[in-house]
Amino acid sequence: MPAAVYIGDGAIEVRHIPIPALGAGDALVEISHCGICGTDLHLVLERYARPGSVLGHEWSGTIVALGADATGWELGARVVLDPTPGCGHCRACLRGRPSVCLRREPPDLLDFSRGAFCRFKVAPAARLLRVPAALSTRAAALTEPTAIALHSVNLAGVSPDDRVLVTGGGPVGLLTTAVLRSRGVREIVVSEPAPARRERALAVGATAVIAPDELPRAPMGRPVSSPFTVAFECSGHAAAAESALDQLDYAGTFVFVGTGSAPPRVNHNRVIVMEQTLIGAYNYDAAGFRPALELLSSGALPLDRLIEPVDIGLDEVLTTMHRLAAGELPGKVMVAPEAPA
Ligand SMILES: [Zn+2]
Numbered sequence: 001m002p003a004a005v006y007i008g009d010g011a012i013e014v015r016h017i018p019i020p021a022l023g024a025g026d027a028l029v030e031i032s033h034c035g036i037c038g039t040d041l042h043l044v045l046e047r048y049a050r051p052g053s054v055l056g057h058e059w060s061g062t063i064v065a066l067g068a069d070a071t072g073w074e075l076g077a078r079v080v081l082d083p084t085p086g087c088g089h090c091r092a093c094l095r096g097r098p099s100v101c102l103r104r105e106p107p108d109l110l111d112f113s114r115g116a117f118c119r120f121k122v123a124p125a126a127r128l129l130r131v132p133a134a135l136s137t138r139a140a141a142l143t144e145p146t147a148i149a150l151h152s153v154n155l156a157g158v159s160p161d162d163r164v165l166v167t168g169g170g171p172v173g174l175l176t177t178a179v180l181r182s183r184g185v186r187e188i189v190v191s192e193p194a195p196a197r198r199e200r201a202l203a204v205g206a207t208a209v210i211a212p213d214e215l216p217r218a219p220m221g222r223p224v225s226s227p228f229t230v231a232f233e234c235s236g237h238a239a240a241a242e243s244a245l246d247q248l249d250y251a252g253t254f255v256f257v258g259t260g261s262a263p264p265r266v267n268h269n270r271v272i273v274m275e276q277t278l279i280g281a282y283n284y285d286a287a288g289f290r291p292a293l294e295l296l297s298s299g300a301l302p303l304d305r306l307i308e309p310v311d312i313g314l315d316e317v318l319t320t321m322h323r324l325a326a327g328e329l330p331g332k333v334m335v336a337p338e339a340p341a
């Protein structure tokens with residue numbers, strides 16, 4: 001099957017690799033769509049990925065074969081893969097954070113050897129979730145990043161009367177904004193340097209947008225004149241995180257969502273005297289992907305503005321990654337790997 005394979009040195013090539021073997025409890029899924037994630041950009045453009053990796057983890061597809069023990073499914077079923085559940089009993093799981101379950105092997109953060117920028121993927125049938133009838137298979141590829149956005153919003157305990165700042169208007173910031181809007185948050189300001197992304201942020205639910213250099217510096221030990229009660233840092237840039245912390249009110253909550261290579265400087269004195277809470281949001285809630293599938297199929301999210309209108313083929317993955325990194329494409333780009341056989 002054709003696959004977009006990372007070959008090292010920041011390069012991707014379409015190569016033919018074997019279709020993975022089907023175990024007794026597995027389903028063979030033909031990938032319909034797979035979104036390009038910020039993680040994929042870091043792995044390729046910053047050259048962390050291992051040569052030979054096939055990236056892409058935000059996928060949806062259709063079952064085309066079933067192992068002998070894979071029950072409860074039929075060929076043609078439209079599916080996404082639920083994340084591995086936590087043990088349910090450790091300290092992390094009991095606090096609703098199965099992403100960091102303590103009874104799990106520490107994750108290999110560079111293991112992206114079996115992603116979905118390819119035509120077929122094998123998955124345990126017991127962990128597949130059916131895509132609701134009201135949701136297209138294409139839009140179902142937004143399930144994983146939507147689950148990420150739900151997790152960060154839930155961890156922050158946002159309520160409708162919060163005044164929320166989102167820094168970074170790329171796909172993660174846009175989804176976070178749309179999820180906040182679906183929760184009835186009345187004031188959502190998105191800070192983003194690229195005009196096209198600012199415009200898209202307004203289209204997906206931001207109530208105002210601002211260029212990062214318009215955000216004020218904070219006076220010592222006191223809030224800015226219009227502070228925020230919650231901030232989601234979705235850009236991964238140190239300067240954005242530092243500025244977002246400056247905008248936070250007394251007892252405000254700051255959530256790190258976007259990863260980046262240079263760490264921000266945190267003024268601990270400010271965090272102390274203003275009693276602020278800093279949270280890291282890594283993956284998903286204990287409920288897995290079901291709430292994300294429900295939200296996506298509810299019609300509450302502007303799917304056509306969260307997803308870029310033109311899907312790309314496997315041969316366009318690398319050039320598109322460069323365009324995403326340059327901020328040219330505001331929404332989620334979907335790879336459609338259906339092959340010329
Ligand atoms: Zn992702």
Ligand SMILES: [Zn+2]
Nearest residue numbers: 087090093101
């Ligand atoms: Zn656990």
